[in-house]
Amino acid sequence: MKTIKMNKVLIALDYDPSAQKVAEVGFSLAKKGEIEFTILHVISEPSKYSLHKHITIMGFGGNNEVAPSQLESVDGLKNVSRLYLEKTKHHLGDNYIQTLVLEGDIAEKILATSKELNVDVIVLGFQSNKKRENLSDLSITENILHRTHIPLFIIPTDD
Numbered sequence: 001m002k003t004i005k006m007n008k009v010l011i012a013l014d015y016d017p018s019a020q021k022v023a024e025v026g027f028s029l030a031k032k033g034e035i036e037f038t039i040l041h042v043i044s045e046p047s048k049y050s051l052h053k054h055i056t057i058m059g060f061g062g063n064n065e066v067a068p069s070q071l072e073s074v075d076g077l078k079n080v081s082r083l084y085l086e087k088t089k090h091h092l093g094d095n096y097i098q099t100l101v102l103e104g105d106i107a108e109k110i111l112a113t114s115k116e117l118n119v120d121v122i123v124l125g126f127q128s129n130k131k132r133e134n135l136s137d138l139s140i141t142e143n144i145l146h147r148t149h150i151p152l153f154i155i156p157t158d159d
Helices: 019-029 074-092 108-118 136-149
Strands: 008-012 035-045 098-103 121-128 152-156
Touching: 008 019, 008 108, 019 035, 019 121, 019 152, 035 074, 035 108, 074 098, 074 121, 098 108, 108 121, 108 136, 121 136, 136 152
Parallel strands: 008 035, 008 121, 035 098, 121 152
Antiparallel strands: none
8 A cells, every 4th residue: 555645735724613623633634744734715705704703713813803894805805814824824833834815616726726736635624514504515525525636634623
Protein backbone atom coordinates (compact mmCIF):
# COMPACT_ATOMS: atom_id res chain seq x y z
CA MET A 1 0.00 0.00 0.00
CA LYS A 2 1.27 3.42 -0.99
CA THR A 3 1.59 5.99 1.80
CA ILE A 4 0.26 9.42 0.92
CA LYS A 5 2.34 12.27 2.31
CA MET A 6 0.40 15.42 3.07
CA ASN A 7 2.23 18.52 1.98
CA LYS A 8 -0.72 20.83 1.32
CA VAL A 9 -4.05 21.02 3.16
CA LEU A 10 -7.07 23.15 2.23
CA ILE A 11 -9.50 23.92 5.06
CA ALA A 12 -12.85 25.38 3.96
CA LEU A 13 -14.63 27.47 6.61
CA ASP A 14 -17.96 29.22 6.94
CA TYR A 15 -19.19 31.51 9.73
CA ASP A 16 -20.98 28.76 11.65
CA PRO A 17 -19.81 28.29 15.27
CA SER A 18 -18.65 24.81 14.19
CA ALA A 19 -15.95 26.48 12.05
CA GLN A 20 -13.69 26.57 15.11
CA LYS A 21 -13.82 22.79 15.42
CA VAL A 22 -13.21 22.38 11.68
CA ALA A 23 -10.23 24.75 11.78
CA GLU A 24 -8.67 23.21 14.88
CA VAL A 25 -9.17 19.55 13.89
CA GLY A 26 -8.13 20.22 10.31
CA PHE A 27 -5.04 22.08 11.43
CA SER A 28 -4.05 19.36 13.90
CA LEU A 29 -4.48 16.73 11.18
CA ALA A 30 -0.99 17.36 9.92
CA LYS A 31 0.40 20.00 12.24
CA LYS A 32 3.78 18.36 12.59
CA GLY A 33 6.17 18.70 9.71
CA GLU A 34 6.44 20.88 6.69
CA ILE A 35 2.76 21.28 5.79
CA GLU A 36 1.29 24.18 3.83
CA PHE A 37 -2.17 25.12 5.12
CA THR A 38 -4.65 27.29 3.29
CA ILE A 39 -7.92 28.35 4.88
CA LEU A 40 -10.67 29.34 2.48
CA HIS A 41 -13.96 31.16 2.85
CA VAL A 42 -16.35 31.37 -0.11
CA ILE A 43 -18.95 34.11 -0.29
CA SER A 44 -21.79 32.44 -2.15
CA GLU A 45 -24.86 34.49 -1.33
CA PRO A 46 -24.02 37.99 -0.06
CA SER A 47 -27.64 38.53 1.01
CA LYS A 48 -27.27 35.85 3.72
CA TYR A 49 -24.66 37.86 5.63
CA SER A 50 -25.98 40.04 8.42
CA LEU A 51 -24.79 41.25 11.77
CA HIS A 52 -27.60 39.60 13.71
CA LYS A 53 -26.53 36.19 12.38
CA HIS A 54 -22.83 36.80 12.80
CA ILE A 55 -20.93 35.06 15.57
CA THR A 56 -17.94 35.74 17.74
CA ILE A 57 -15.44 32.99 16.99
CA MET A 58 -11.67 32.37 17.16
CA GLY A 59 -10.84 35.93 18.18
CA PHE A 60 -13.12 37.50 15.58
CA GLY A 61 -15.52 39.78 17.38
CA GLY A 62 -18.30 39.70 14.80
CA ASN A 63 -20.54 42.73 15.21
CA ASN A 64 -18.06 44.31 17.64
CA GLU A 65 -15.59 44.63 14.73
CA VAL A 66 -17.88 45.05 11.73
CA ALA A 67 -19.81 48.13 10.72
CA PRO A 68 -23.19 47.36 9.10
CA SER A 69 -22.07 49.20 5.96
CA GLN A 70 -19.28 46.63 5.46
CA LEU A 71 -21.90 43.95 4.81
CA GLU A 72 -23.67 45.94 2.11
CA SER A 73 -21.22 45.24 -0.72
CA VAL A 74 -19.28 42.24 -1.95
CA ASP A 75 -16.02 44.15 -1.43
CA GLY A 76 -17.04 44.88 2.16
CA LEU A 77 -17.91 41.21 2.72
CA LYS A 78 -14.54 40.19 1.30
CA ASN A 79 -12.78 42.56 3.71
CA VAL A 80 -14.76 41.20 6.67
CA SER A 81 -14.01 37.64 5.54
CA ARG A 82 -10.29 38.40 5.24
CA LEU A 83 -10.32 39.78 8.79
CA TYR A 84 -12.14 36.62 9.97
CA LEU A 85 -9.53 34.36 8.34
CA GLU A 86 -6.65 36.43 9.72
CA LYS A 87 -8.13 36.07 13.22
CA THR A 88 -8.51 32.32 12.58
CA LYS A 89 -4.88 32.10 11.49
CA HIS A 90 -3.84 33.89 14.69
CA HIS A 91 -6.08 31.57 16.76
CA LEU A 92 -4.33 28.55 15.22
CA GLY A 93 -0.94 30.08 16.02
CA ASP A 94 0.63 29.77 12.58
CA ASN A 95 1.48 32.93 10.66
CA TYR A 96 2.41 30.89 7.59
CA ILE A 97 -1.16 29.76 6.92
CA GLN A 98 -2.39 31.15 3.62
CA THR A 99 -5.86 32.69 3.53
CA LEU A 100 -8.20 32.97 0.57
CA VAL A 101 -11.58 34.66 0.19
CA LEU A 102 -13.45 33.91 -3.01
CA GLU A 103 -16.92 34.62 -4.34
CA GLY A 104 -19.15 32.15 -6.16
CA ASP A 105 -20.49 28.64 -5.88
CA ILE A 106 -18.99 27.04 -2.76
CA ALA A 107 -18.36 23.57 -4.20
CA GLU A 108 -16.97 24.97 -7.46
CA LYS A 109 -14.58 27.30 -5.66
CA ILE A 110 -13.36 24.59 -3.27
CA LEU A 111 -12.76 22.19 -6.16
CA ALA A 112 -11.02 24.80 -8.32
CA THR A 113 -8.84 26.01 -5.43
CA SER A 114 -7.85 22.47 -4.47
CA LYS A 115 -6.71 21.81 -8.04
CA GLU A 116 -4.98 25.16 -8.40
CA LEU A 117 -3.05 24.72 -5.14
CA ASN A 118 -2.46 21.01 -5.80
CA VAL A 119 -3.59 20.10 -2.29
CA ASP A 120 -3.32 16.61 -0.83
CA VAL A 121 -6.48 16.78 1.31
CA ILE A 122 -9.57 18.98 1.61
CA VAL A 123 -10.99 19.54 5.11
CA LEU A 124 -14.72 20.25 5.41
CA GLY A 125 -17.17 20.41 8.27
CA PHE A 126 -20.58 18.78 8.06
CA GLN A 127 -23.64 18.86 10.30
CA SER A 128 -25.99 16.00 9.52
CA ASN A 129 -28.87 17.31 11.60
CA LYS A 130 -28.95 20.89 10.38
CA LYS A 131 -32.20 22.76 10.17
CA ARG A 132 -33.98 22.81 6.82
CA GLU A 133 -32.54 26.21 5.91
CA ASN A 134 -29.02 24.78 5.98
CA LEU A 135 -29.54 21.50 4.13
CA SER A 136 -27.40 22.84 1.30
CA ASP A 137 -24.35 21.55 3.24
CA LEU A 138 -25.23 18.01 2.16
CA SER A 139 -25.34 18.93 -1.50
CA ILE A 140 -22.08 20.89 -1.24
CA THR A 141 -20.26 18.00 0.45
CA GLU A 142 -21.76 15.42 -1.94
CA ASN A 143 -20.95 17.60 -4.93
CA ILE A 144 -17.31 17.84 -3.87
CA LEU A 145 -17.11 14.15 -2.99
CA HIS A 146 -18.43 13.05 -6.39
CA ARG A 147 -16.26 15.43 -8.38
CA THR A 148 -12.78 15.17 -6.86
CA HIS A 149 -10.02 12.61 -6.67
CA ILE A 150 -8.48 14.49 -3.75
CA PRO A 151 -9.11 12.85 -0.36
CA LEU A 152 -11.66 14.60 1.85
CA PHE A 153 -11.45 14.85 5.61
CA ILE A 154 -15.03 15.51 6.69
CA ILE A 155 -15.43 16.62 10.28
CA PRO A 156 -18.83 15.93 11.84
CA THR A 157 -19.79 19.04 13.75
CA ASP A 158 -23.11 18.04 15.28
CA ASP A 159 -23.37 19.17 18.89
